[in-house]
Amino acid sequence: MTHTAIHISRVTKVYRTPFRRQATVALRDLNLEIAPGEVYGLLGPNGSGKSTTLKIILGLISPTRGSVTIFGRDNSVVAARREIGFLPENAYFHKFLTGAETLRFHAKLCGLSKSKTTARINELLAAVGLTDAGDARLSTYSKGMLQRIGLAQALIHDPKLLVLDEPTAGVDPAGSRDIQELIASLKNRGTTVLLSSHLLTQVQEVCDRVGILHRGRLMREGQLQSLLGIENQTELILENASPDLLDGLEQQIASTSARLIVRRKPQASLEQLFLKVTESTEE
Amino acid sequence: MITSLRRIRAIAGTTLIELARLRVFYVLVLFALVLIVSSTFLARISFQQELQVTKDISLGAINFFLSLLAIVATAQLLPRDIEDRVVYSVLAKPVPRFEYILGKFLGVVGLLAISLAAMSVLCLVVLHLREQSALHEVNRQIEQLAPDQLSSTVRVIHTAGVNRDLIAALVLVLAKSAILAATTLCISAFATSNIFTITAMAMVYLIGHLESIAREYWLQEHVAGWPKRTFLALVAFIFPDLQAFNLSDQVIGGVPIPAHLIEQLLGLAAFYIVSYILLATAIFYQREL
Structure with missing residues (x-):
């Protein structure tokens, strides 16, 4: 029987402050299912309940109501964390x-057994680009390097589910790209990834599905294509099209009920430009 | 899930390194200074008194420094891990909170044991040297002393010097500081600041040293009714009787310490440590991280 990787059922979390009447509702009736092998992005502004959701999944805090299972196991059982x-x-x-x-x-x-540990450490240090810094103390690491070693420790036991809270925070664009590629390669190997991020472009690039949390409620959820696609518009990108051809197309469109909204050259993103410049300098 | 000794050892080892990096071993330098300075002043009094006073100062200083180390080193362990979010990456692994608490406690006990060993070695070396110098002095005066007087003087020096009871007293100092570490861990499991933990522990320390006097006073001088008896029993149950672990007076006075008393005290220490660790774990399980 195949279980969902994460199953969250009607989870509510209320934080109560001692000696005060008012309580903060961090999550309201959250239902979420993430399939094995899926990359799921949890989005939302600060205080929307993203970190609370992740902490509940990991058993670091308990829900006020509702239940969570990880690959069919109750998340409060310590053994469930073997997979995370x-x-x-x-x-x-x-x-x-x-x-x-x-x-x-x-x-x-x-x-992990002693015999496997050394090989796994070397493999992960290489995967996150820290082979040369493996013997340096973490006190000398930059924020980006700390994030990379954090990612390596999360992967040390080759988990089936990877939970990432702002994985590219403080990482430069090149490092961020590496992390994205790592997530993509993990996906190809069948690892389920749940990530929360503020960087929407990155989420868009790596995630199969996203959920948007706001004030503790899941406002929208679904596959990126269905969430972002504009039903009544079509994008046509041409290469080596002559101005005459484009003018002809415009005239043809004008003779129909369709409307041309914009005609422009596609632009590279600032991130693509940054990577192109820095990579060519390195060469 | 079966408790893993390897995980507990890993947490304890890292805790020990963490504490060592905090330069808490400077306490040992302070201890050495106390011993050396006091020895310099003691050179003027008789060798028997000198041995006894050296023992008194050494045991007092070891007791004080180890208790201080147990409270201060333990108080910051959990709050620091929570503040630095180290606890998240550890507890997100298949690590039960009991193992985490036990690992932290054993790390502190490791630090206390190393510190005690270093201070004890220094204390024993100083005492041994003074004992040898006293015996040498007696040998010099051998012609002036009658045979029975000689043997009695040598016996007095041996009793005042290094002996089995001194080692037993040192082991009990470690047991006492381990109780303090377990109690501190228990308080820090729910405390929100180090200052609260240290202040609360100062009170525990005070109550722990005074409760036996209060108990004697109330139970012997007054005819205590059941409310007082219940209250005293409750205090004795909650607060460990720390004064019971202080056998300095017997050791210095050369009064032999019976083996069964040491066994009873070690049993009492084990009871308090296990109780406080279990309580700390229960509190930590409820804590929202």
């Missing part, structure tokens, strides 16, 4: 450890 890798937002780790020592510590927590 987690990268917290702005992750801090023990700064007195080196990158390799940090991974070794987390490997022990996950019960």
Whole structure:
């Protein structure tokens, strides 16, 4: 029997402050299902309930009402976390450890055998581009490097589900692109990824489905294409089209009931320009 | 899920490194200074008194520094991990909160054991050297002393010097500081600041040292009714009787410490440590991270 990777059923979370009457409702009746192998993006402004959702999934906090299962197992059972890798937002780790020592510590927590650990550490340091910095203490790491080692520790036990809270926060565009590529490769290997992010372009590039949270409610959810597609418009991108051809097309459109909204040259994104410039300089 | 010793060891090891990096071992330098300075002043009094006073100062200083280390080092462990979000990446792994608490506690106990070992070695070396110098002095005066007087003087020096009871007293100091560490961990499991934890522990320390006096006073000098007896029993149950672990007076006075008393005290320490660790775990399970 195949279980959904994450099943959230009618979860409500209310934070109560001691000695105060008022309570904060962080999540209201949240229902969410994420299929195995899917990359799901959780979007929302600050205070919308994204981090609360992730913490509930990980069993770090308990829901006031409702239930959560991970691959069919109740998430409050510690064993359910064998399948999960987690990268917290702005992750801090023990700064007195080196990158390799940090991974070794987390490997022990996950019960990895000694014989497998060293090979796995080397593999992950290479995957996140920190092979040369593996023996340096985390106190010397930049924010981007900390995020990368955070990602490596989340992957140390090769989890079936990866939960990423703002995975590219503080990472430069090149590093951010690497993380995106890593997520894509994990998806190809069948890993389920749940990520929360403010960077909508990145979410758009890597996610199969997204959900938008606002004030603790799931406002919209679905596949990107169905959410973003504008039904009554068509985009046509031509290469090496002559001005005469374009004028002809415009005239033809004008003779019908259709309306030409815009005629312009497609533009590269600032991120694409940045990557092109920095990569060519490196060469 | 079966408790994993490997996970507990990993958390304990990292905690020990973390504490060592905080330069808490500077306390040992302070201890060495206390011992050296006091030894310099003691050179003027008789060798028997000198050995006893050295023992008194050493045991007092070890007791004080180890208790201080247990409270201060433990108080910041959980709040720091929560504030730095280290706890998220650890508890998001298949790590039960009990293992996390136990690992932290064992890390502190490791630090206390290393500190105690270092201070004890220093104390024993100083005492041994002074004992040898006292015996040397007696040997020099051998012709002036009668045989029975000689053997009694040598016995007095040996009793005042390094002996089994001194080692037992040092082990009990470790047991006491481990109780303090477990209590501190319990309070920090629900406290929101280090200052609260340290202040609360200062009160626990005070009550723990005074409760036996209060108990004796109320139970012997007055005819205590059941409310007072219940209250005292409750205080004794909640607050560990720390004064019971202080055997300095017997050790210094050369009064032999019976083995069964040491066993009872170690049993009492184990009871308090297990109780406080379980309570800390129960509180930490309820804590929203």
